[in-house]
Amino acid sequence: MKPVIALVGRPNVGKSTLFNRMTKSRDAIVADFAGLTRDRHYGDGKLGGRDYIVIDTGGFEPDASSGIVREMAKQTRQAVAEADAIVFVVDVRAGLSAQDHDIARYLRTTGKPVVLAANKAEGMQEGPQIAEFYELGLGAPVPVSAAHGQGVRSLVEAALELLPPLPDDEDATEADARVIRLAVAGRPNVGKSTLINTWLGEERLVAFDLPGTTRDAIRVPLEHNGQVFEIIDTAGLRRKGRVFEAIEKFSVVKTLQAIAQAHVVVLLLDATQGVSDQDAHIAGYVLDSGRAVVMAVNKWDAVDDYQRQMLERSIAQRLAFLRFAPIVHISALRRQGLGPLWKAIAQAHESAFKKMTTPVLTRLIHEAVEHQAPKRSGMFRPKLRYAHQGGMNPPVVVVHGNSLEHVTDAYKRYLEGRIRDHFKLVGTPLRVEMRSSR
Numbered sequence: 001m002k003p004v005i006a007l008v009g010r011p012n013v014g015k016s017t018l019f020n021r022m023t024k025s026r027d028a029i030v031a032d033f034a035g036l037t038r039d040r041h042y043g044d045g046k047l048g049g050r051d052y053i054v055i056d057t058g059g060f061e062p063d064a065s066s067g068i069v070r071e072m073a074k075q076t077r078q079a080v081a082e083a084d085a086i087v088f089v090v091d092v093r094a095g096l097s098a099q100d101h102d103i104a105r106y107l108r109t110t111g112k113p114v115v116l117a118a119n120k121a122e123g124m125q126e127g128p129q130i131a132e133f134y135e136l137g138l139g140a141p142v143p144v145s146a147a148h149g150q151g152v153r154s155l156v157e158a159a160l161e162l163l164p165p166l167p168d169d170e171d172a173t174e175a176d177a178r179v180i181r182l183a184v185a186g187r188p189n190v191g192k193s194t195l196i197n198t199w200l201g202e203e204r205l206v207a208f209d210l211p212g213t214t215r216d217a218i219r220v221p222l223e224h225n226g227q228v229f230e231i232i233d234t235a236g237l238r239r240k241g242r243v244f245e246a247i248e249k250f251s252v253v254k255t256l257q258a259i260a261q262a263h264v265v266v267l268l269l270d271a272t273q274g275v276s277d278q279d280a281h282i283a284g285y286v287l288d289s290g291r292a293v294v295m296a297v298n299k300w301d302a303v304d305d306y307q308r309q310m311l312e313r314s315i316a317q318r319l320a321f322l323r324f325a326p327i328v329h330i331s332a333l334r335r336q337g338l339g340p341l342w343k344a345i346a347q348a349h350e351s352a353f354k355k356m357t358t359p360v361l362t363r364l365i366h367e368a369v370e371h372q373a374p375k376r377s378g379m380f381r382p383k384l385r386y387a388h389q390g391g392m393n394p395p396v397v398v399v400h401g402n403s404l405e406h407v408t409d410a411y412k413r414y415l416e417g418r419i420r421d422h423f424k425l426v427g428t429p430l431r432v433e434m435r436s437s438r
């Protein structure tokens with residue numbers, strides 16, 4: 001499971017700047033439902049092969065008693081609660097302040113591991129301005145310059161070092177290729193718990209696997225038509241008698257972690273609501289993850305023909321980037337459309353793990369060129385020689401040849417289309433990469 005790092009500090013110390021440095025730029029999911037201009041932002045980062053999630057928070061004043069400042073303090077506390085490690089950001093140009101002391105005191109009460117980031121330290125040697133922050137009692141300040149990208153690597157390394165080592169069970173389940181791991185992702189109230197409970201009520205449960213702590217992911221294995229699936233919890237499910245109940249209404253962190261662990265993501269939409277900004281954010285994140293996707297439009301029972309048409313249109317417009325994903329209409333409540341949903345999931349999984357051999361890929365590439373050659377660019381005409389498979393889930397096709405840097409995006413999409421058609425790839429992204437030998 002990806003560890004979570006929260007950025008905490010006064011306003012204007014450089015948290016958002018640092019956030020952008022620590023993440024792959026996309027602001028994965030903005031928790032925008034609190035209605036504030038700035039609350040918590042979640043992003044994905046990677047360092048030395050280790051993935052992590054970063055939460056950026058607004059400015060923090062622990063003793064705030066009212067209004068927006070208090071709401072920001074609440075947001076920060078929630079982010080700290082979700083985090084495995086804290087990066088406490090201070091501003092070495094502004095110097096140590098009373099608020100920094102307050103924040104340090106608060107952080108100590110949480111018992112979470114803390115790294116102190118002495119930001120805006122560009123052009124400063126380990127001088128008195130930095131040393132001053134030892135006074136916070138949080139160990140050695142790590143000098144960084146978020147704006148200039150200096151020291152950020154060491155900072156992330158220091159934060160990751162504070163985390164418990166990765167459990168090795170992750171690989172064990174990875175090895176069991178017969179299990180299809182599923183995450184049901186979607187904003188609050190789309191019907192995630194209803195769908196999962198309907199599945200649990202209808203399908204045979206293989207075993208219960210309920211860990212003691214809520215920080216652990218729950219995976220519920222069940223069998224449908226002889227295929228074993230594992231449902232990865234996204235909502236903090238807890239068993240209550242026969243059924244599971246969501247203990248948190250919506251958790252961005254759990255959603256991100258579940259998507260990362262899944263083979264196939266069921267992106268759940270609410271037919272009665274249309275596609276919202278938050279749906280689009282979550283969908284964007286699913287796309288970035290490279291996972292196989294099935295779009296399930298839930299509550300199909302509760303809409304009329306006109307609403308159905310409007311919905312199809314808004315999916316086509318707002319989620320155009322997930323065009324490869326099949327769309328299934330379901331009613332989790334009335335148990336309708338679930339057969340087609342299982343079928344789509346199995347097909348997406350098969351597509352994501354499709355084996356494509358070098359001779360077949362190479363023949364496809366040659367046929368594609370015969371049918372339509374890539375455009376000449378100045379003196380260069382790209383020459384596509386052969387192709388091999390570079391990965392699975394998502395499938396990656398690497399094309400080798402000469403002058404391939406001149407292949408246009410439109411041509412890559414053309415190749416992608418032909419490869420998709422041939423292998424009948426549905427519900428998975430497909431990446432086509434060009435590798436010139438010169």
Ligand code: GDP
Binds near residue numbers: 009011012059148
């Ligand atoms: P936040 O409110 O803590 O998220 O702070 P921001 O990231 O919005 O940054 C506040 C201001 O500090 C902006 O004007 C940034 O350009 C500036 N800033 C951020 N990082 C650095 C840095 O490393 N050095 C300097 N000199 N300025 C910085």
Ligand code: GDP
Binds near residue numbers: 189190249302334
């Ligand atoms: P979650 O927050 O995504 O887990 O959503 P819930 O499963 O708690 O469902 C939110 C609400 O939508 C509940 O009142 C459900 O009864 C209702 N709901 C869920 N699925 C359906 C459906 O297929 N049709 C209709 N009409 N309502 C549904």
